[in-house]
Amino acid sequence: MARRRHAEGKDSRLALLAEMAGxxxxxxxxxxxxxxxxxxxxRHLQAEGGALFxxxxxxxxxxxxxxxxxxxxxxxxxxxxxxxxxxxxxNALGEIVMDVAKDPGFHPGVDAxxxxxxxxxxxxxxxxxxxxxxxxxxxxKISTDGIFSQDDLSSLEVLSTSAALAIINARMAQALVExxxxxxxxxxxxxxxxxxxxARREDGYPVHGVNRPARTVSGDFFDFLELPNGRILFCLGDxxxxxxxxxxxxxxxxxxxxxxxxEGTRPGRLLARVNAEIRETATLGMFVTxxxxxxxxxxxxxxxxxxxxxPALVVAPDGTxxxxxxxxxxxxxxxSELFEIDDYPERSIALDGNAFFAFSDGVAEGFAxxxxxxxxxxxALRAVCGRPAPERIEILADRAxxxxxxxxDDLTLVVVDDAPRLRGGVREPPSRRLLRQTYRGTAAALRxxxxxxxxxxxxxxxxxxxxxxxxxxxxxxxxxVIRHGYGGEDKGDIxxxxxxxxxxxxxxxxxxxxxxxxxxxxPRDLDDVRPGGLGTHFMRExxxxxxxxxxxGGGNLLKLVKRFDGGQ
Numbered sequence: 001m002a003r004r005r006h007a008e009g010k011d012s013r014l015a016l017l018a019e020m021a022g023x024x025x026x027x028x029x030x031x032x033x034x035x036x037x038x039x040x041x042x043r044h045l046q047a048e049g050g051a052l053f054x055x056x057x058x059x060x061x062x063x064x065x066x067x068x069x070x071x072x073x074x075x076x077x078x079x080x081x082x083x084x085x086x087x088x089x090x091n092a093l094g095e096i097v098m099d100v101a102k103d104p105g106f107h108p109g110v111d112a113x114x115x116x117x118x119x120x121x122x123x124x125x126x127x128x129x130x131x132x133x134x135x136x137x138x139x140x141k142i143s144t145d146g147i148f149s150q151d152d153l154s155s156l157e158v159l160s161t162s163a164a165l166a167i168i169n170a171r172m173a174q175a176l177v178e179x180x181x182x183x184x185x186x187x188x189x190x191x192x193x194x195x196x197x198x199a200r201r202e203d204g205y206p207v208h209g210v211n212r213p214a215r216t217v218s219g220d221f222f223d224f225l226e227l228p229n230g231r232i233l234f235c236l237g238d239x240x241x242x243x244x245x246x247x248x249x250x251x252x253x254x255x256x257x258x259x260x261x262x263e264g265t266r267p268g269r270l271l272a273r274v275n276a277e278i279r280e281t282a283t284l285g286m287f288v289t290x291x292x293x294x295x296x297x298x299x300x301x302x303x304x305x306x307x308x309x310x311p312a313l314v315v316a317p318d319g320t321x322x323x324x325x326x327x328x329x330x331x332x333x334x335x336s337e338l339f340e341i342d343d344y345p346e347r348s349i350a351l352d353g354n355a356f357f358a359f360s361d362g363v364a365e366g367f368a369x370x371x372x373x374x375x376x377x378x379x380a381l382r383a384v385c386g387r388p389a390p391e392r393i394e395i396l397a398d399r400a401x402x403x404x405x406x407x408x409d410d411l412t413l414v415v416v417d418d419a420p421r422l423r424g425g426v427r428e429p430p431s432r433r434l435l436r437q438t439y440r441g442t443a444a445a446l447r448x449x450x451x452x453x454x455x456x457x458x459x460x461x462x463x464x465x466x467x468x469x470x471x472x473x474x475x476x477x478x479x480x481v482i483r484h485g486y487g488g489e490d491k492g493d494i495x496x497x498x499x500x501x502x503x504x505x506x507x508x509x510x511x512x513x514x515x516x517x518x519x520x521x522x523p524r525d526l527d528d529v530r531p532g533g534l535g536t537h538f539m540r541e542x543x544x545x546x547x548x549x550x551x552x553g554g555g556n557l558l559k560l561v562k563r564f565d566g567g568q
Contacts (some may be wrong), residue, residue, distance in 0.1 A: 001375040002234070005565075007443075010416075011145075012223040015357070028029065029509070030166070031065070031066070031169045031511055033166075034065065034066045035066040035068070036045045036165070037134070037159075037163055037282055038051065038052050038066045038067065039068040039070045040140070041136065041156065042068045042069055042138060043068075043154060044155070044163070045122070045138055045141075045148070045152050045155060046139035046142045046143065047069070047122065047138035047140060047141060047142065047148075047410065048069050048070055048139055048142060048143060049067065049068065049069025049071045049076075049115075049116065049138070049139050049140070050069055050134070050136065050137065050138045050139070051064050051066070051068075051069050051070050051071070051073055051076075051137050052064070052065055052066045052067070052126075052134065052135075052136050052163070052406040053078075053085050053089070053134045053135050053136075053137065053165075054055065054126070054133060055080065055089050055132035055133055055134050057133070059078070060079075060080055062077070062079070062080055062086055063075070063076070063077050063078075063080065064076040064077075064080070064083060064088060065239070069139075069198035070114070070116050071110065071114040071116045071139070072114070073110060073113070073114060075151075077121050077200055077554070077559070078107065078111075081359070083106065083107035083307075084100075084103065084105050084106060084107070084121050084123055084137070085096055085123060085137050086105075087105050088123040088124070088137070089125060089132055089134060089135050091125075092127050092130075092132040092230065093125065093155050094123060094125060094151055094156065094157045094160075094192040095123055095153075096120070096121075096147075096148050096149075096150070096152075096551030097120060097121055097122075097123075098120050098122040098147050098148075098171075099119065100118050100119060100120065100121055103294065103547055106118070111524050115371050115513070117147055117242055118137070118139050118140065118539050119139075119140050120140060120146055120147055120350065120448060121137060121138070121139055121148075121154060122137070122138040122139075122141070122148040122152055122156055123135055123136070123137045123138070123156075123166075124136055124153065124156040124157045124159075124160040125157075125160060126160050126163060126164035126167065127160070127161065128161065128164050128165050128168055130211040130541050131164075131168065132169075132195045133164055133167060134297075135160070136156060136159070136163065138156065138490055139305060143336060144326075150402075158486075161232065162476040163538045168488070175392050175440045176267075179437075181218050183500045188547070190420050194321055195223065196221065196222055196223075196224070196251060196254050196255070197205065197211055197221065198222075198223055198225070200428075201390075202261070202391065203390060204420045204423075205392075205420070206232065206295060206297055206389075206413070206417050206418065206420055207224045207232050207234050207295065207394070207414070207416050207417075208389050208390040208393060208414070208415050208417070209222035209223075209224065209234075209236070209388075209413065209414040209415075210393045210411075210412065210413050211396055211410070211411070211412045212410070212411040213410050213414075214242070214362065214409050214411075215408050218237050218246075218247065218410045218412075219238065219239035219240075219242055219246030219247060219248065219249070219250050219410055220236075220237065220240065220250070220360045220362065220410035220411070220412035221235075221237050221250050221253070222234070222236045222237070222412055222413075223235050223254055223257060223258055224236065224414075225258060225261065225262070227261075227262070227264045227294075228264070228433060228436075229264060229432055229433050229435065230296070230297065230298060230432045231264075231294050231295060231296045231297070231434075231459060232294070232295045232296075232297060232416075233261045233264075233267075233270075233292075233294050233320065233563050234292070234293055234294075234295065234414060234416065235261075235290055235291060235292040235293070235414075236286050236290065236291050236308065236309070236358045236359070236360065236413075236414045237250070237253055237254065237257075237286075237289065237291075237309075237332075237416040238256075238288065238289045238290075238310075238360040238361060238410070239253065239288050240285075240287050240289075241286055242360075242409075242410075242501065244400070245286065246286070249286055249288065249333075251280070251304045252278065253274065253278055253288050253332070254291070256274050256277045256278065257270070257274050257290075257292070260273050260277075261292075263437075264435065264437075265452075266294065266303060266304055266347075266451060266452065266455040267292040267293050267294055267304060267305040267344070267346060268305040268343045268345060268346040269343055269344075269448075269451065270292055271292050271305050271307050271329075271332065271344040272288060272315075272342055272343050272344055273345075274290075274292075274332055275307070275333065275334075278332050278333040279332070279333045279334065286333060287329055287331040287332060287333040287334050287554040288307075288325070288332040288333050289307060289308040289309040289310070289331045289332070289361075290306075290307045290308075290309055290331070290332055291304065291305070291306050291309045291312055291347075291358045291414075292307075293305065294324060294398070294455075294459070295351075295355075295356075295416050295418075296459045296460075297420075297421055298421075298432065298500075299350075299459065299460065300348070300350060300351040300352055300418045300422075301348065301350060301351075301422055301458060301459045301460075301461060302348070302349040302350075302351055302356060302416065303346055303347070303348050303349075303455065303458060304325055304346065304347045304348075304349065304420075305329070305344040305345065305346050305347075305461065306325060306327040306328065306329065306347075307328065307329050307330065307331055307332050307344055308327045308329065308330050308331030308332075309325065309327050309331075309358070309366055310327075310358070310359060310360065310361055310363075311324050311326040311327070312324075312325045312357060312358040312359075312375070313325070313356070313357045313377075313378075313381070314349060314351070314354050314355070314356050314357075315354060315355050315356075315357055315381050315385075316353075316354050316499060317353060317354070317355075317385060317386070317419060318382070318385050318386035319378075319381045319383070319384075320382070321378050321381070322354055323349065325347055325349075327455045328345050329344045329345055331568075336367065345445050347413075348458045349387055349516070350461070351416070351418035352418065352419050353419050353421075353422045354387065354418055355415055355417040355419065356416040356417075356418075356482040357381065357393075357413065357414065357415050358413070358414045359377070359396075359412065359413045360410060360412040360413075361409065361413075362400070362409030362410045362412070363377070363394065363396065363397070363400045363412070363413060364377070365398030365409050366399070366401060366402060366409075366411065367380065367399070367400055373420070377396075380395075380396055380399055381396070384396065389415045389417040389419075390415075390527075392415065393414075393415050396413055397411050397413060400532070426478070428559050429432045429542055432499070432500050432501075433497065433499050434456040434459065434460070434498040434499065434500050435452055435453075435456050435496060435497065436495075436496070436498075437452060437485065437495070437496050438492045438493050438494070438495050438496075439493065439495075439496065440490060440493060440494075441481060441482050441485070441486045441490065441491065441492045441494050441511065441513075442490050443479075443482060444484060444495070446475060446478060446479070446482075447477075448469055449474065449475065449478055449496065450471050450474070450475055452496070453470060453471050453474045453496075453498070453507070454467055454471050454537060455481070456498045456504070456505070457470050457471070459530050462505070462562075466562070469542045470505070470507070470542065470560075470562055471544055471562060472538075472542065472545070473538065473539045473542040474496075474507055474509065474540055474560065476538055477509045477539060477558050477560065478494055478509060481494055481509065481511045481513065482494075483557075484513075485511045485513030485556065486511070486512075486513055492511060492513060493511070493512060494510070494511055495508075495509075495510040495511075496507065496508070496519040497510075502517070502559050502564075503563055503564060504562060504563040504564060505561070505562045505564070506559065506560070506561050507560040507561075507562075508557060508558070508559055508560075509557070509558040509559045509560070510551060510555060510556065510558075511555050511556050512554070513556060514554060514557040515550055515554055515555060515556060516548075516556055518548035518549065518550065539560065542548070542562075543560045543561060543562055544562055544563045545559065545560070545561035545563075546558070546559070546560055546561075547559040547561075
């Protein structure tokens with residue numbers, strides 16, 4: 001008889017195990033399935049109540065996630081060393097407590113909370129190999145003696161192992177779903193980043209770039225765009241750190257640079273404006289190193305500003321390094337209390353057929369595997385001389401990557417190649433507008449006006465002395481507008497326009513003050529030593545042509561012309 005009851009118990013246990021395994025293997029709602037399993041186990045082993053606890057290693061707590069019977073304790077939180085459940089999880093061993101009153105590990109707080117009187121406990125760990133994730137606890141055997149048997153413990157251990165396996169599998173499945181969602185989102189982010197980069201141009205175009213992310217998304221970027229005056233604005237940036245934070249800061253910096261850069265502001269002022277925007281929102285500790293510049297394809301003139309970036313190189317057609325342009329200002333995004341920058345320092349370079357190379361630190365780190373990074377880069381530049389510019393930077397990126405499937409850091413290179421200009425690949429148009437900008441008619445605007453005029457002169461190939469003279473002449477003209485046209489008050493604008501032809505640089509200064517008869521504007525006699533009135537003498541001395549005009553629509557227009565010696 002006893003043997004038959006044992007066989008029947010074994011069969012019912014196997015049947016229950018099969019049912020639970022089927023439910024757990026096919027469930028889409030693990031919480032509901034676990035609640036059903038706790039109910040089945042409690043009823044099968046004839047207990048008054050049952051509960052399933054999970055251990056949270058991150059929070060170091062044991063939480064009841066499902067229960068059945070007289071005690072509703074779902075959500076109850078215990079310390080890992082608290083109660084018989086905590087002991088079971090800590091030892092990863094099942095146990096029978098025949099009389100909880102004699103067990104010092106029993107936690108009476110549950111009885112006080114629920115009103116249930118616990119007499120005996122059966123507890124088994126939720127364990128798969130060495131991984132214990134919780135426990136199932138049953139209380140008070142419904143029988144004559146009210147005591148759980150060793151056979152009950154064996155049954156609960158088997159059933160707990162099945163539940164543990166299902167929970168672990170469900171967690172792994174959920175992790176895979178999250179991983180796939182993250183991968184998809186990163187791919188979308190990477191696609192957006194790729195669209196932020198400029199499209200590749202034909203080989204004869206002077207500016208090219210390449211970007212190879214170390215991960216799905218990149219903290220490096222480059223950009224270039226043509227300005228209305230024919231010059232090309234470009235940049236290369238490297239955000240500190242990696243991952244999503246760096247990618248987001250990269251996207252913002254690139255967008256701000258392109259948006260502000262369309263105004264044609266010179267590179268030093270542009271980087272200062274980008275810095276002001278980025279440091280307001282950048283995460284603490286994050287910054288951007290950046291090289292920004294403007295290239296004039298008509299003259300080969302290049303104006304560069306370097307904000308904490310790797311040294312850039314000017315390289316001759318034979319691969320010889322002609323000049324090394326190191327950073328002389330901090331990166332973008334640093335706290336304003338550390339660095340107050342109104343303008344980043346600039347370098348003016350006449351490329352004269354040479355090429356300008358800028359690269360991120362990932363390139364330097366890639367070449368550093370064989371020794372000194374800069375020496376290796378210079379050697380590689382010599383090896384690729386004579387090839388088209390886009391091919392050169394692709395080969396350099398390949399060599400920086402080496403045999404790795406992906407670089408250890410983002411790789412980005414930009415080249416500005418002046419050789420096409422000398423080959424006739426880029427021809428200067430008969431005339432080009434270098435600047436058209438509106439300023440407030442106040443003394444505060446004079447500094448920016450001087451800076452912009454100086455940049456136009458340098459971009460036109462004028463030397464420092466001539467540039468200084470032209471800046472002074474325009475400054476004098478604008479001061480006259482502010483003093484005499486607007487009476488020293490903020491009453492109107494000054495519109496500057498600079499046009500370059502093969503023979504001359506023409507500067508137009510327009511205001512909206514009351515129109516003055518040009519015939520009445522005469523320079524005062526030089527023998528008259530009274531203050532003021534000598535500005536017209538000064539401008540005529542510097543410029544080759546000074547003409548006062550009345551523009552359509554009112555106001556005043558001053559035309560200043562500086563001719564190039566020898567038809568420059």
